[in-house]
Amino acid sequence: xxxxxxxxxxxxxxxxxxxxxxxxxxxxxxxxxxxxxxxxxxxxxxxxxxxxxxxxxxxxxxxxxxxxxxxxxxxxxxxxxxxxxxxxxxxxxxxxxxxxxxxxxxxxxxxxxxxxxxxxxxxxxxxxxxxxxxxxxxxxxxxxxxxxxxxxxxxxxxxxxxxxxxxxxxxxxxxxxxxxxxxxxxxxxxxxxxxxxxxxxxxxxxxxxxxxxxxxxxxxxxxxxxxxx
Amino acid sequence: xxxxxxxxxxxxxxxxxxxxxxxxxxxxxxxxxxxxxxxxxxxxxxxxxxxxxxxxxxxxxxxxxxxxxxxxxxxxxxxxxxxxxxxxxxxxxxxxxxxxxxxxxxxxxxxxxxxxxxxxxxxxxxxxxxxxxxxxxxxxxxxxxxxxxxxxxxxxxxxxxxxxxxxxxxxxxxxxxxxxxxxxxxxxxxxxxxxxxxxxxxxxxxxxxxxxxxxxxxxxxxxxxxxxxxxxxxxxxxxxxxxxxxx
Numbered sequence: 001x002x003x004x005x006x007x008x009x010x011x012x013x014x015x016x017x018x019x020x021x022x023x024x025x026x027x028x029x030x031x032x033x034x035x036x037x038x039x040x041x042x043x044x045x046x047x048x049x050x051x052x053x054x055x056x057x058x059x060x061x062x063x064x065x066x067x068x069x070x071x072x073x074x075x076x077x078x079x080x081x082x083x084x085x086x087x088x089x090x091x092x093x094x095x096x097x098x099x100x101x102x103x104x105x106x107x108x109x110x111x112x113x114x115x116x117x118x119x120x121x122x123x124x125x126x127x128x129x130x131x132x133x134x135x136x137x138x139x140x141x142x143x144x145x146x147x148x149x150x151x152x153x154x155x156x157x158x159x160x161x162x163x164x165x166x167x168x169x170x171x172x173x174x175x176x177x178x179x180x181x182x183x184x185x186x187x188x189x190x191x192x193x194x195x196x197x198x199x200x201x202x203x204x205x206x207x208x209x210x211x212x213x214x215x216x217x218x219x220x221x222x223x224x225x226x227x228x229x
Numbered sequence: 230x231x232x233x234x235x236x237x238x239x240x241x242x243x244x245x246x247x248x249x250x251x252x253x254x255x256x257x258x259x260x261x262x263x264x265x266x267x268x269x270x271x272x273x274x275x276x277x278x279x280x281x282x283x284x285x286x287x288x289x290x291x292x293x294x295x296x297x298x299x300x301x302x303x304x305x306x307x308x309x310x311x312x313x314x315x316x317x318x319x320x321x322x323x324x325x326x327x328x329x330x331x332x333x334x335x336x337x338x339x340x341x342x343x344x345x346x347x348x349x350x351x352x353x354x355x356x357x358x359x360x361x362x363x364x365x366x367x368x369x370x371x372x373x374x375x376x377x378x379x380x381x382x383x384x385x386x387x388x389x390x391x392x393x394x395x396x397x398x399x400x401x402x403x404x405x406x407x408x409x410x411x412x413x414x415x416x417x418x419x420x421x422x423x424x425x426x427x428x429x430x431x432x433x434x435x436x437x438x439x440x441x442x443x444x445x446x447x448x449x450x451x452x453x454x455x456x457x458x459x460x461x462x463x464x465x466x467x468x469x470x471x472x473x474x475x476x
Contacts, residue, residue, distance in 0.1 A: 002473075008436055009402075009404070009432065009435065009442045010465070010466055011469075013442070013443065013466060014466070014470065082442060083399075083444070085334060085441075087333055087334060087441065088334045089332055091301060091332055092237075092248065093298075093300055093329065094301045095301025096448070097448055097451035098447045098448055098450070098451035099448050103444065103445065104399065178445070179444070179445035181463075182445045182462065182463050183463075184463075184466065185463045185464065185465075185470065
């Protein structure tokens with residue numbers, strides 16, 4: 001019965017919305033954690049160490065997120081395939097009256113964000129793309145996240161890619177957040193929710209992009225000049 | 230007015246379609262879009278050609294028979310208007326007008342601009358009704374209906390089942406139609422007995438017919454000639470969840 005619900009068109013709307021809420025929650029928490037970089041190396045590195053020292057919290061959270069992520073991507077792909085099939089012959093002269101640009105590019109923005117996420121994990125979580133910044137240790141012997149982030153973002157292509165990806169995430173969320181209220185059956189006042197979606201998305205864009213921007217502008221500097229060469 | 234029409238022609242469901250260029254001459258701006266097509270058809274007939282097939286019935290904007298995607302917009306450029314109530318004064322002299330049928334796999338083209346909307350009938354058969362004991366006509370006001378419920382039900386019942394929502398949806402989803410029908414009966418006391426089963430069956434039938442999935446883009450409400458709001462879809466989502474939980 002439950003499976004039948006989740007397979008239906010309406011059930012999958014709920015799935016997309018609920019998994020989206022989990023992912024949005026993560027994006028917000030991740031941003032708040034990262035913004036501690038403005039408090040200095042001590043705050044960020046000790047925060048990172050605390051997280052690593054809480055495996056009982058970290059791993060279940062990672063498992064839930066991974067599950068939500070796989071479902072969100074998998075269901076959206078199944079929906080996109082069905083949607084394409086539902087109009088086998090497209091309009092020769094198609095027009096758009098109300099659908100926003102963000103809503104029409106959800107699959108594309110989502111797939112690019114997925115590609116970015118893989119790069120992001122390889123960069124900062126697995127240390128594959130920039131290994132020389134990954135194994136830094138601060139004065140207290142902790143993983144020096146602060147220097148790692150700043151030294152990575154000093155490279156223009158890297159920080160540029162991050163800001164561009166945040167732009168896409170902002171686009172994706174602006175439609176996703178307003179849409180999830182509708183999908184969950186909570187849409188009472190659509191215009192207000194639409195604005196709320198755009199505002200939250202912009203706040204996330206500004207918050208996340210502020211870090212590479214601050215590195216560019218020289219507001220955030222690596223400890224001791226930050227040279228590793 | 231003179232217009233340059235590009236009309237979709239297709240012999241039958243299996244045939245390959247094409248756009249036919251037709252010049253409509255001497256059209257009065259006071260004609261409806263369908264009357265303009267009537268004139269075009271008279272001329273085609275006079276030339277010994279096959280007339281353009283399109284659906285129409287009441288021509289008063291209340292039956293839901295007419296369709297047509299006009300320059301990419303279902304029922305044409307005027308909001309809250311069916312094609313039969315769309316007047317030629319909304320077009321410019323010499324304008325190119327592209328006329329296509331509803332495009333959805335669940336609405337196969339029968340001929341030219343006429344599509345088979347039987348999928349909607351099957352969705353209604355699946356649950357869009359109330360079962361009542363047969364017999365004499367019930368007394369008026371025997372079942373009290375609150376004003377709010379009556380208004381809500383009427384707003385949803387305004388749906389004429391034309392299928393413009395499907396035609397306009399980027400995913401050819403039928404959610405606005407199904408939501409209107411589900412919400413209409415769920416708002417009334419007569420609809421309570423079958424309320425849960427209704428939404429389940431209608432959604433199941435909708436999925437089975439091969440309509441797409443709603444992605445909250447709201448093209449449907451923009452073209453709906455009866456201006457049915459997408460909040461009915463939110464209501465249906467809730468109805469569906471409630472039905473599944475209570476099961």
